[in-house]
Amino acid sequence: MGRRRPGTPTLEEVAAHARVGRGTVSRVINNATGVKESTRRAVQQAIDELGYVPNLAARSLAGRRADAVALVMTEPDWRQFAEPFFSEIVTSLGDALTDTGMQLLLTLVRSGAERQRFLEYARGGRVDGVLLMSVHAGDPLPDMLAEARLPTVLLGRRSGDEYVSYVDMDNVGGARSAVSHLIQRGRRVIATITGPLDLHAAQCRLRGYDEALALAGMKAERTRVAESDFTAESGRRAMTELLERHPDIDGVLAASDTTAAGALEALRAAGRRVPEDVAVIGFDDFPLARRTEPQLTTVRQPIEEVGRAMIRLLLEEMEEGAVAWRHVILRTELVIREST
Amino acid sequence: MGRRRPGTPTLEEVAAHARVGRGTVSRVINNATGVKESTRRAVQQAIDELGYVPNLAARSLAGRRADAVALVMTEPDWRQFAEPFFSEIVTSLGDALTDTGMQLLLTLVRSGAERQRFLEYARGGRVDGVLLMSVHAGDPLPDMLAEARLPTVLLGRRSGDEYVSYVDMDNVGGARSAVSHLIQRGRRVIATITGPLDLHAAQCRLRGYDEALALAGMKAERTRVAESDFTAESGRRAMTELLERHPDIDGVLAASDTTAAGALEALRAAGRRVPEDVAVIGFDDFPLARRTEPQLTTVRQPIEEVGRAMIRLLLEEMEEGAVAWRHVILRTELVIREST
DNA sequence: CCAATGATTGGGAGCGCTCCCGATCTGCGT
DNA sequence: ACGCAGATCGGGAGCGCTCCCAATCATTGG
Numbered sequence: 001m002g003r004r005r006p007g008t009p010t011l012e013e014v015a016a017h018a019r020v021g022r023g024t025v026s027r028v029i030n031n032a033t034g035v036k037e038s039t040r041r042a043v044q045q046a047i048d049e050l051g052y053v054p055n056l057a058a059r060s061l062a063g064r065r066a067d068a069v070a071l072v073m074t075e076p077d078w079r080q081f082a083e084p085f086f087s088e089i090v091t092s093l094g095d096a097l098t099d100t101g102m103q104l105l106l107t108l109v110r111s112g113a114e115r116q117r118f119l120e121y122a123r124g125g126r127v128d129g130v131l132l133m134s135v136h137a138g139d140p141l142p143d144m145l146a147e148a149r150l151p152t153v154l155l156g157r158r159s160g161d162e163y164v165s166y167v168d169m170d171n172v173g174g175a176r177s178a179v180s181h182l183i184q185r186g187r188r189v190i191a192t193i194t195g196p197l198d199l200h201a202a203q204c205r206l207r208g209y210d211e212a213l214a215l216a217g218m219k220a221e222r223t224r225v226a227e228s229d230f231t232a233e234s235g236r237r238a239m240t241e242l243l244e245r246h247p248d249i250d251g252v253l254a255a256s257d258t259t260a261a262g263a264l265e266a267l268r269a270a271g272r273r274v275p276e277d278v279a280v281i282g283f284d285d286f287p288l289a290r291r292t293e294p295q296l297t298t299v300r301q302p303i304e305e306v307g308r309a310m311i312r313l314l315l316e317e318m319e320e321g322a323v324a325w326r327h328v329i330l331r332t333e334l335v336i337r338e339s340t
Numbered sequence: 341m342g343r344r345r346p347g348t349p350t351l352e353e354v355a356a357h358a359r360v361g362r363g364t365v366s367r368v369i370n371n372a373t374g375v376k377e378s379t380r381r382a383v384q385q386a387i388d389e390l391g392y393v394p395n396l397a398a399r400s401l402a403g404r405r406a407d408a409v410a411l412v413m414t415e416p417d418w419r420q421f422a423e424p425f426f427s428e429i430v431t432s433l434g435d436a437l438t439d440t441g442m443q444l445l446l447t448l449v450r451s452g453a454e455r456q457r458f459l460e461y462a463r464g465g466r467v468d469g470v471l472l473m474s475v476h477a478g479d480p481l482p483d484m485l486a487e488a489r490l491p492t493v494l495l496g497r498r499s500g501d502e503y504v505s506y507v508d509m510d511n512v513g514g515a516r517s518a519v520s521h522l523i524q525r526g527r528r529v530i531a532t533i534t535g536p537l538d539l540h541a542a543q544c545r546l547r548g549y550d551e552a553l554a555l556a557g558m559k560a561e562r563t564r565v566a567e568s569d570f571t572a573e574s575g576r577r578a579m580t581e582l583l584e585r586h587p588d589i590d591g592v593l594a595a596s597d598t599t600a601a602g603a604l605e606a607l608r609a610a611g612r613r614v615p616e617d618v619a620v621i622g623f624d625d626f627p628l629a630r631r632t633e634p635q636l637t638t639v640r641q642p643i644e645e646v647g648r649a650m651i652r653l654l655l656e657e658m659e660e661g662a663v664a665w666r667h668v669i670l671r672t673e674l675v676i677r678e679s680t
Numbered sequence: 681c682c683a684a685t686g687a688t689t690g691g692g693a694g695c696g697c698t699c700c701c702g703a704t705c706t707g708c709g710t
Numbered sequence: 711a712c713g714c715a716g717a718t719c720g721g722g723a724g725c726g727c728t729c730c731c732a733a734t735c736a737t738t739g740g
Contacts, residue, residue: 021690056464057400058726106446124396361720398696401725
């Protein structure tokens with residue numbers, strides 16, 4: 001396959017055109033110090049006149065870095081991809097990267113073949129580090145990256161004893177405080193709609209739910225737990241199911257704001273008033289939480305902070321060459337609105 | 341910033357280890373012909389033993405290609421990003437690329453600065469071609485890429501006289517046949533919920549709507565047109581608004597299946613039966629269209645074909661060096677279900 | 681006016697791979 | 711056993727950049 005781009009001017013040509021040496025031009029385009037102002041201007045002019053653009057492959061080869069990081073989504077089924085959580089994270093990572101001069105590349109890994117291809121891409125040095133979203137329990141990719149000594153940061157962890165670097169939220173605490181709040185509001189039959197239980201985060205929130213009940217001396221019943229996949233649709237379905245099993249439900253903790261929105265619809269369809277009959281709490285505190293009717297009480301996850309923390313960890317690993325794994329757990333916060 | 345990865349074995353080392361020349365190893369890893377089977381095996385073994393992975397920067401520099409293409413989303417506001425249309429397209433492109441050996445990289449361009457950064461990345465040779473999604477009227481990126489002589493293919497066009505290569509659907513025809521179908525079903529007060537009107541596709545569908553009415557000798561009224569941004573939420577809002585303006589509406593063409601789903605909810609809330617009182621038609625024919633109640637009649641867009649066509653055009657441009665622009669308009673098809 | 685000191689600059693030596701041409705091998709016909 | 715066309719191989723010549731050290735210039739103090 002012969003794909004080649006027409007002759008772009010090279011650094012050497014710019015140097016000749018500006019009557020300086022290669023080194024000087026290099027210094028200018030990397031705006032390094034130690035170039036006389038007049039020289040810099042002359043070089044800049046040559047660059048503009050020739051329309052010079054540095055060849056990144058060459059830079060990468062000589063400089064041993066790619067100036068890019070990959071954000072990998074390993075989601076065999078794409079539903080989650082369409083959820084706001086994803087776009088919020090991407091935005092936040094993008095913002096956190098803006099002043100590092102690195103490109104953020106999203107990659108989708110759906111099959112084993114795609115995983116292999118991505119590994120070759122990453123191990124081939126096209127990225128300096130890898131960010132992984134929503135890693136499910138048992139996903140081997142993080143280990144493969146670690147083995148290749150590629151700086152890697154997970155969003156969430158695969159299990160309680162994850163070693164690879166990660167940023168996670170205090171899911172247990174968030175869920176616990178949400179459920180405690182329901183109890184404080186006098187609710188006694190509290191159900192929860194969890195996320196996919198092969199996500200450790202979902203497990204943690206379920207634990208927080210259990211803990212809060214235990215703290216209040218209430219018994220946790222498995223029939224009051226329904227699983228969802230974070231979509232509104234699955235939230236609606238889960239809520240309907242829960243209502244059938246326990247018509248006396250008066251409080252619900254949902255897996256996300258989206259799921260909560262679905263639950264609200266199911267409740268409305270079932271003729272329940274929120275919060276009078278049933279109190280509902282979401283998770284995330286995305287803009288959506290203010291657009292529902294009634295506005296959602298929800299557990300706020302500091303998404304911007306997630307992005308910043310992930311990038312910080314990644315940069316540290318790149319700096320120090322992956323000598324240690326670091327973990328950051330971000331605090332969550334209950335935001336009380338109208339639905340409780 | 342000193343990011344470097346530990347010493348990966350080089351091709352040269354593999355060659356030494358296998359007691360062959362560099363060229364031979366190169367042939368093996370690119371599985372070119374002209375290598376004796378026994379030699380190939382020996383080299384392969386050396387590769388495995390050393391855990392060799394080719395350095396892509398070097399390959400890229402020497403081979404003058406990147407083996408990667410970028411899919412760019414230029415969406416200042418991310419709502420659309422979360423819509424299924426996006427993930428469907430990505431899936432379809434991913435599938436179309438699987439056997440070309442190229443990586444698909446998604447990039448998000450929200451601001452001018454990000455656009456500039458991406459341009460440098462692309463012009464720097466990190467990708468062999470660019471795919472652009474949902475280009476709004478007046479977006480300068482396609483022109484900048486064309487000027488840099490980068491193979492580029494748009495999904496949709498910016499206006500009727502787009503020159504850059506693109507793949508588009510027959511939006512006018514799709515909308516026209518949908519509205520004609522409504523008329524045939526005896527509907528007389530037909531409204532439409534359009535997409536953002538700075539998208540040429542939305543304009544085209546509106547034209548199709550007008551044409552179908554004209555064909556039936558009916559007058560198109562601007563008050564029967566409401567704009568949406570493709571989300572369910574905006575569909576609901578638009579439908580509510582239309583119902584207020586024209587309580588006698590008996591048919592609606594929506595901007596997408598998602599929008600139609602929102603419209604269905606608004607209709608239900610207003611106590612209208614579908615299809616008895618109001619017939620509704622969506623656009624896309626995504627899985628969602630079968631999950632609504634009632635199932636949606638919708639205009640099918642051949643998404644898999646879109647992916648294949650975009651990749652085909654891109655490969656052609658890469659092959660021939662962008663000597664011409666190519667356009668492909670895919671046929672749409674009305675799928676009749678329960679909502680009409 | 682001269683040496684010393686620090687600011688600038690030039691350019692050699694790779695980075696690891698692909699391309700490609702000339703050298704070496706092989707097998708076959710005579 | 712010898713010659714020759716193909717089949718295989720080896721390795722030189724870059725690809726365009728960064729790193730870094732030695733060379734050159736500009737300044738300053740005495």
